[in-house]
Amino acid sequence: MTMERMKHLLPNDRMKVMQQDVFFTDADSVLTLLYQPLIGREAVALFQFLKEEAAKQVADASVSHHYVMTMLNMDLDEFFEARKRLEAIGLLKTFKESLSYTTFYYLLQRPFSAKGFFADSMYSVLLEHQVGQDVANQLKKKLIQPRKLPDSVQQLTTSFDDVFTTVAPKEEAENPPIKQDKQVEESSLPVDWLKKMLSQQQLQPQSILTQSNLIFMEKMIKIYDVNFLELEKAVMWAVTEASTLDRKEFHAMCKDIYYKKHGTVPPRLYRHNAQSEENPLSNQPKSTNASTPNGNISKKEKLIHHFENITHRQLLEDHSSSGVASMKEIDMITEMMETHGLSQPVMNVLVDYVLKRNQNKLSKNYLETIAAHWSRVKITTAEQAMDIAKREHHMYQQWQQKKQKQTKKSNEVLPKWFKEQKESNKKQPAKQEKSADEIEKDRQELEQFIKSFQK
Template identity: 60%
Template sequence: MNERMRQLLPNDRMKIYQSEPFFEDTDTVLTLLYQPLISIKGVAVFQALWKESSYQKTQTSISHHQMMNMLNITLDEFFEARKKLEAIGLLHTYKEEGTYRTLYYILQKPFSVKGFFEDPMLSVLLEHHIGRDAYYRIRKRLMYSMSLPSNVKSVTHAFDDVFTMIHPNEAKQEPVQVEEKTLTIDTNLPLEWLHKMLTQQNIKAKWILTQSNIDFIEKMTKIYDVDFLELEKALLWAVTEDQVLDRKEFQDMCKDIFYKKHGSVPPRLYVKGEQNQTQPEQNTSSHQQEQPQSKEEKLIQHFETITHRELLEDLSSSGRASMKEIDMLTNMMEEHGLSQPVMNVLVDYVLKRNHNKLAKNYLETIAAHWSREGIATAKEAMQIAKREHHMYETWKKKKSYNQKKKQGSNEVLPKWFEEERKNKQKQPSATKQPNQEDLEKEKKELEAFFKNYSKSNH
């Protein structure tokens, strides 16, 4: 509030301008794509300013108090929404001091649907905010494309086929040599260091460090909190054999770096200065046990300081991990909200139990169970894995014992033994009752028979 009182008061005037005409799908883009990032109040403030700019006459202004009444919000809420609009690139604000203070609000054109999904920063942030399934559902609904029959061919005339800049009667002139200008790229990345690093690896830096790639790299490093040393590793990983930057590989590597440092919660937009109550307290065990002593403590620290990508790379003889498996594990970790250390324990546990195979259904079942159990650290994951393994071994032994017992009870007795037993049962009850010695003798004979019979079968 103190910041707002210094910069904005209810009686301050506002003049609103639109930088250029907006796209036809602006309302759809604001509601479905921008709103998850800047909140419904941010979109409401932008739309109110947009409508006001359409009717506001030149040299006229309104007070912020009037805008507050139209939106039914406080000035603090308006100020916070304004800051989000400025940060996301939808609003430029200028201040003029005079008899009274005037704020000039210049509305910037929002992206079209196509432009929004092509922007690497906004599209990635939207996916993290609303989830992968909802993201692709909205994208499929909004990004429609026209399809032509497969047997058609283009007969469109090119510009050079129709027009020429030189009159046919004029003699041919020597082409004018245009001096190439050095492209100045506005970026915070250390381009000279990146150029030198790529050259040392026998990679053609000019193929990688294009204007488009540099813009993409800078946005990914900002989203996933990648420093310059980590950037080197991610960049070298993502360069293909044809010396082309694979953007998906680069983003996945940046994502691994983020999860390793900050846990399983994907990067989102948070307002600076706000207390985030839902931020999980992960990586605390690594600080508490700086110098592990036992074998188990060392293993826990190992699981807390690597990613599942690095774990699979260490187990591979080639030193490379399957991208299909990495994507599957990353998606599973995000869907079930498992931390990186817990995911590492899960991968290690399944590989040992399943003959070094990562079966998706098996992984999914355990991941869902551990998520419901609230497993948050590598130590907890190892404990539940040991407990489940012990239960499995106990069940397996019991099952084996029951099977053997069942096989023994189903042994077929010889026909002559059955006939003798029936004849004894038919004898009259008046006969002399067998004494204890006779019973013991008969019992021993039966035991000897079964013992000899089982030996003959084996």
């Protein structure tokens, strides 16, 4: 053994220890009770020592193997054997660097959790053969089987909905949420209604309303305050051609619904009936226009009402001949709206303005520049956004006209004879004015010339 070890490892060789993954909380129990029967206490002791060394070792520092031998009271042959066992069981990876001196890099691997250990067919069988089936079952029961509550207990746990809401308290008081009866214990979603709705659309409910999808949908509608009618729209939007649920699309639609109802303040946890000292929604001016147009209203008021009652997704869909909006553009606009704190109506005006000015192209830099400007001047309503867009467009037209005139003047081509005449006039001396006698003499000569024709 000594001769073989000397070919690979010497006491003065340096070592560095690293741990990349966070260990499970039951790592010590698993190492002692499950791994130790398989690899021995020396190997487990070495692993635990290396774990402590990795946590305390200074970056780029190293220690000799002689130091480890002293600390663990084992010779280098015993260390070498324990290291190989750790490598073989999957708890350690070893790397070697040969420069002016040899350095070993020991990379610790995360041990299984107790549940993962017994779920692994190889390790669980090896343990059972090592300690016997009865002991293995006792360890399994001790480490992973949950303790059961008595049948006589009554649950008093408070639910999420009883304590928290993602809508600001003041707004919630004005529009109290409608309590929804749970149809099943695991989910508050109207599963039967969703199945019927999907079947009517010739879709396959079983591949869309999976258990994991239902849990995901329930969390999203709770966060984004989506009611059951809005849920139907979100589900239909997110269903793919393969009759599956695109979670990213569903999430995006829920965000659209939320921002349309509650403005730009993102969802956050509020306590029910709690009066916030600074309600983020209180500073947003309410629209002076009715939510539903009545009577004779102007074209501008109709347009304001339109911008106040759609999302930017719907706006992009209206501008698209296919009726489908780009998810990349939707995500870009949503992120920009959140970054600059613009309300949904203001963002709608901005998107519409940029599309019309830029030949139906959405330039991110152009959009970002205007969004930052409108945020600085505190544009909060669709009407304000329309007014500033109109002013800026008028200023832009005036600037363009002035620029075109200057360009036309600078590019105008003059005839060659005009230039020559102009140069000639500059070279000729200025004529001197005639005296009074010379003028009188010229007049008399002119009269004599006329009289000669009258005879």
